[in-house]
Amino acid sequence: MAEITAPALREFPVAPAVSPDAMAASKPYVATDKMQEALGFPGALPEDWHDRAIAKLGEMVGKYRGLRVYLDACVHCGACTDKCHYFLGTGDPKNMPVARQELLRGVYRRHYTLPGKLFPKLVGARELTKDMLDDWYKYYHQCSECRRCSVFCPYGIDTAEVTMAAREILDSVGYGQKYSNEIIGKVHRIGNNLGLPGPALEDTLLGLEEDVKEDTGADVKFPLDQKGAEVLLITPSADFFAEPHVDSLIGYAKVFHAAGISWTLSSKASEAANFGLFIGNYDQMRAIALRIREQALELGVKRIVVGECGHAWRVAYSFWNTLAGIGSGGEDPFARQLQSQLDHRYRQPTHICELTWDLVQKGALVLDKEANDHRVVTFHDSCNVARASRMGDEPGGQFEIPRALIRAVANRYVEMRPGTTHEATFCCGGGGGLLTDEILDLRVKGALPRMESLREVADRHGVNFMATICAICKAQFTKVLPYYGFNRSMVGGVHQLVSTAIRLGAKQ
Amino acid sequence: MAAILAGLLYASAAVFVAGLAWRIRQYATTPAPLKIPTTPAPTTRGGVAVRLAREVVLFESLFKASLWTWLFGWTFHAGLALVLARHLRYFTDPVWDWVAFVQPFGVYAGFAMAAGLAGLWARRFLVDRIRYISTPSDHLMLALLLAIAASGLAMKYVAHTDIVAVKSFIRGLFVLQVREIPADPLLAVHLALVCALMLVFPFSKLLHAPGLFFSPGRNQVDDPRERRHLAEWAARLETK
Numbered sequence: 001m002a003e004i005t006a007p008a009l010r011e012f013p014v015a016p017a018v019s020p021d022a023m024a025a026s027k028p029y030v031a032t033d034k035m036q037e038a039l040g041f042p043g044a045l046p047e048d049w050h051d052r053a054i055a056k057l058g059e060m061v062g063k064y065r066g067l068r069v070y071l072d073a074c075v076h077c078g079a080c081t082d083k084c085h086y087f088l089g090t091g092d093p094k095n096m097p098v099a100r101q102e103l104l105r106g107v108y109r110r111h112y113t114l115p116g117k118l119f120p121k122l123v124g125a126r127e128l129t130k131d132m133l134d135d136w137y138k139y140y141h142q143c144s145e146c147r148r149c150s151v152f153c154p155y156g157i158d159t160a161e162v163t164m165a166a167r168e169i170l171d172s173v174g175y176g177q178k179y180s181n182e183i184i185g186k187v188h189r190i191g192n193n194l195g196l197p198g199p200a201l202e203d204t205l206l207g208l209e210e211d212v213k214e215d216t217g218a219d220v221k222f223p224l225d226q227k228g229a230e231v232l233l234i235t236p237s238a239d240f241f242a243e244p245h246v247d248s249l250i251g252y253a254k255v256f257h258a259a260g261i262s263w264t265l266s267s268k269a270s271e272a273a274n275f276g277l278f279i280g281n282y283d284q285m286r287a288i289a290l291r292i293r294e295q296a297l298e299l300g301v302k303r304i305v306v307g308e309c310g311h312a313w314r315v316a317y318s319f320w321n322t323l324a325g326i327g328s329g330g331e332d333p334f335a336r337q338l339q340s341q342l343d344h345r346y347r348q349p350t351h352i353c354e355l356t357w358d359l360v361q362k363g364a365l366v367l368d369k370e371a372n373d374h375r376v377v378t379f380h381d382s383c384n385v386a387r388a389s390r391m392g393d394e395p396g397g398q399f400e401i402p403r404a405l406i407r408a409v410a411n412r413y414v415e416m417r418p419g420t421t422h423e424a425t426f427c428c429g430g431g432g433g434l435l436t437d438e439i440l441d442l443r444v445k446g447a448l449p450r451m452e453s454l455r456e457v458a459d460r461h462g463v464n465f466m467a468t469i470c471a472i473c474k475a476q477f478t479k480v481l482p483y484y485g486f487n488r489s490m491v492g493g494v495h496q497l498v499s500t501a502i503r504l505g506a507k508q
Numbered sequence: 509m510a511a512i513l514a515g516l517l518y519a520s521a522a523v524f525v526a527g528l529a530w531r532i533r534q535y536a537t538t539p540a541p542l543k544i545p546t547t548p549a550p551t552t553r554g555g556v557a558v559r560l561a562r563e564v565v566l567f568e569s570l571f572k573a574s575l576w577t578w579l580f581g582w583t584f585h586a587g588l589a590l591v592l593a594r595h596l597r598y599f600t601d602p603v604w605d606w607v608a609f610v611q612p613f614g615v616y617a618g619f620a621m622a623a624g625l626a627g628l629w630a631r632r633f634l635v636d637r638i639r640y641i642s643t644p645s646d647h648l649m650l651a652l653l654l655a656i657a658a659s660g661l662a663m664k665y666v667a668h669t670d671i672v673a674v675k676s677f678i679r680g681l682f683v684l685q686v687r688e689i690p691a692d693p694l695l696a697v698h699l700a701l702v703c704a705l706m707l708v709f710p711f712s713k714l715l716h717a718p719g720l721f722f723s724p725g726r727n728q729v730d731d732p733r734e735r736r737h738l739a740e741w742a743a744r745l746e747t748k
Contacts, residue, residue, distance in 0.1 A: 015637065017636060018636045018637055018640050061538075062538060063538075063539065063541065063741060064538070064539075064540070064541065065535060065538040065539060065540040065722060065724060066540060066544060066723070066724040066725070068534070068535065068538050069535055069719045069722045069723050069724075070723070072531075072713075072715045072716075072719055073713070073715055073716040073719030073720070073723070074713060074716070075646075075713045075716050076638070076641045076642060076643065076646050076713070077570070077577055077581065077628075078574070078577060078631065078635065078637060078638035078641065079569070079570050079573035079574050079577055080573070081637040081638065081641070082637065083573070093637065093640045093641075096637060096640070096641065098641050099640065099641055102641065113711060114711050115645070115708075115711050115712065121644065122643070122644050122645050122648070123643060123644075123645045123712075124643035124644075124645065147546060150546045150725050151546055151569065151572070152569055152570070152572055152573035152574075153569060153573075153725075154563065154567055154569050154570040154573075154581075154716075154720070155563075155716055155719055155720045155723050155726070156546055156563075156569070156720070156723040156724075156725030156726035157723070157725070158544065158546065158724075158725045161544065282541065282542075282742070283745075286742075286745065317732060317733060318542070318543045318544070318732045319542055319543070319732070321732050321733060321735070321736045321737065322541070322542060322543065322732065322736065322737050322738055322742065325736065327732065327733045327734075327736060328733060328734055328735075329734050329735040329736055330736040331736070332736070332738075332743075332746075334746050335736050347733055348733060349733070386547070387546055387547055388544070388546075388547060389547060390547055390548065390549075390730055393551075394551075395547065395548035395549060395550065395551060395730060396548040398547065398548070399548075423546075423547070423548060424572075
C-alpha cells in the first residue's frame with residue numbers, strides 16, 4: 001500500500017497547482033469473478049471488451065437523458081476545476097470534475113459524434129485503449145459521487161452521473177470494484193452490507209436493550225420483525241454495532257419509546273444502504289429497494305422511516321417511489337398495492353430527523369439540553385442529503401431540520417465556514433463506494449477541505465463534536481480524523497445528541 | 509460572389525436548423541428515469557422555470573463558481589445577444605421599434621463581446637487548470653467568435669460597407685432571390701465565418717445552449733415523494 005499522508009492545511013483555501021499523475025497509483029481492489037458473476041456481470045475482461053464497452057456506452061446514452069446532455073454540453077469553462085475535494089487534496093488534474101468527465105466524454109466523442117469521427121485530435125476525442133480503461137477504473141474510483149461540482153456548473157452537469165455510467169460500463173466488461181460488488185452480494189444473500197445474519201442481529205438488539213436499561217432504567221425496546229408495528233425503520237447496518245453509529249440507533253429507539261410509537265426493524269431488510277447507486281446499476285438499485293417494499297408489505301407497517309445515512313436517504317427520498325413504489329401519488333396497481341397500506345398523513349418515506357423534529361415541535365419529547373453542555377457542536381452536511389434530497393416541505397429543509405434538531409438538544413452550536421456547508425458542503429472523502437482501506441491515502445487527502453474548516457472552528461470556538469447524519473461520513477471521519485490531529489471520537493450522529501438529551505419517563 | 513455566399517448561407521442555415529432540431533428531439537425523447545435535480549430545487553414547475561431563467565439570464569451557478577469566468581462569460585453572451593438584436597435590422601423592413609431602440613447599445617455590445625471573448629481566451633492560457641482541459645477546438649471556437657466580432661466591428665469603424673445593399677441582399681434571400689452584394693472582403697469574411705459557426709453548432713459544445721434546458725439537474729421538479737416518476741423502460745421492468 002502507498003504511504004498515507006495528510007496534506008498540510010492551507011492558510012488560504014486556494015486551488016493547488018496541477019500535478020499530473022499524482023494519484024495514478026490509487027486503485028481499489030478489483031472484484032473477483034465470483035463477486036462479479038453473483039451480480040450477473042462477466043467475471044473478467046472478455047476478449048471483445050472494447051466493443052462491448054462502446055456498445056454499453058451507446059445503450060446508456062440512449063437510456064439516460066442526463067448522461068447524453070452532460071456529455072454534449074460541457075464547454076470546458078473550468079467552473080468546476082477547483083470544486084472537487086479530491087482535486088483540492090491531491091492536485092491530480094484528472095480529479096478536476098471536467099477532466100474526470102473527459103475520460104468518458106473523449107470516448108463518446110470518438111464513437112458517437114461526427115466531429116469526433118472526422119477530427120478526433122481537434123475535439124479531444126480519445127480511443128478506448130486498455131490504458132484508458134485503466135484510467136477509467138482509477139479515476140472513476142476517485143470520485144465520491146458527491147455532486148459538489150454540479151452545484152457550480154452553469155449547465156448543472158453532474159459528474160456523479162458520468163462516474164456511475166463509467167462504473168456501469170466497467171462492470172459490464174468484468175472490471176468491477178471489489179468493495180461495492182462484494183457488499184451488494186452480501187445484501188442479496190444475507191440482508192445487509194455487513195453480512196450480519198438474523199440471529200446475530202437479534203442478539204445485538206437484546207444487548208442494546210440491556211445497555212439502555214442499565215443507563216436509563218427505561219425499558220426501551222429494539223423490536224425485530226414485529227408484524228403490525230406502526231413504523232418500519234430502515235437504517236444502515238453500521239448502526240447495529242459500529243461506533244459511533246450505534247449511539248444514534250439508541251437515540252432513534254429512545255425517541256420511538258418516548259413518543260409511544262410502535263416500530264420494528266426487519267431482519268430481511270436490515271440495511272438502508274443501496275450500493276446499486278454507487279455502481280450506477282438500475283437493476284441492482286431496484287432489486288435492493290424491492291427488499292424494503294416486500295418487508296413493508298409483509299410486516300403491514302403504516303410508515304417507513306429511514307435512519308441516519310446519506311446516500312440511503314437519497315435513494316429513499318428520490319428513488320424509492322420510482323424503484324419500488326414506496327411513496328405517495330402512485331396511480332398504477334404496483335404502486336397502489338403498498339401505498340394503500342401506508343398512512344399518507346405522514347411523509348413516505350420519512351427521515352428520522354423529520355420524525356424527531358415533528359415530535360419536538362409538538363412538545364412530545366422531554367429534552368434536557370444541558371446534558372450536552374460538555375459538547376461544542378458543529379454540523380457536517382452530508383453530500384447526498386444536502387444536494388440530492390430534501391426534508392420537510394420547503395427546499396433547504398435538509399439543512400434546517402437537522403440544525404433545528406441539534407439546537408433543540410444542545411446549547412452550544414457553531415457553524416463551519418460558509419462555502420463549506422449547506423449545498424456547498426464538502427464530502428467526507430469516503431463516499432460513493434470509496435470507503436475501503438486500500439485507498440485510504442486518497443480518503444485522507446480527500447478529507448482535506450472538511451478538516452480545514454473543522455480546524456478553524458475547533459481553534460476559534462472549541463468545537464469538540466462534529467455531528468453528521470451519514471453512516472459513511474461517521475466511519476470515514478473516525479478513520480481519518482487522527483491523520484489531521486483530531487480525536488476520532490469527535491464525530492457522531494445527530495441522534496447521538498438527541499439520545500444524550502432525551503429524558504425518558506421511567507427515570508423521573 | 510453573391511451566389512457563392514447565398515449558397516453558403518442557405519446550406520449552413522439548413523444544417524443549423526435541421527441539426528439543432530434533430531439534437532433537441534434527441535434530448536426530448538431520451539428518457540430521464542430518475543429524479544436527480546441538484547437540491548435544494550424548486551418544488552413546482554413554475555419554480556423550475558424561474559430557476560432556468562436565472563441560469564439563462566444571470567448565469568447564477570457560474571457566478572457562484574468563479575467571478576472571473578462569470579464576468580467574461582456573461583459579458584460575452586450579453587454582448588452577443590445585443591449584437592444579434594441589432595442585426596435584426598437587416599432582416600426586418602420596416603425595422604421594429606425595439607430593434608431601432610437597441611441600435612446604439614448594440615455598438616458598445618460589439619466591444620463588450622470581443623472583450624469577454626478575449627478574457628475567456630486569456631484564461632485558457634493563464635490558469636493552469638483551464639490550460640490543462642482546453643482542446644484545440646476550444647481555442648478555435650474562441651478564434652472563430654473573435655474573428656466574427658472583429659470583422660463586424662471593422663466594417664463599422666475601419667472600412668464601411670454599404671449596409672443598405674447588404675440589407676437588400678439578405679432580404680432577397682428570404683424571397684429566394686440572389687441580389688447584388690457589396691464586393692467587400694471584410695463582409696465576405698464576416699458572412700463566411702457566421703456560416704461556419706452555424707455549421708458546427710449542432711455538432712459541438714455549442715449544444716450547451718439547448719442542453720441547459722434539458723439538464724435534469726436543473727429542470728426537474730423536486731417532488732419524488734409526492735409523485736411517482738417512472739420512465740417507460742423502467743415501467744416495463746415491473747410487468748416482468
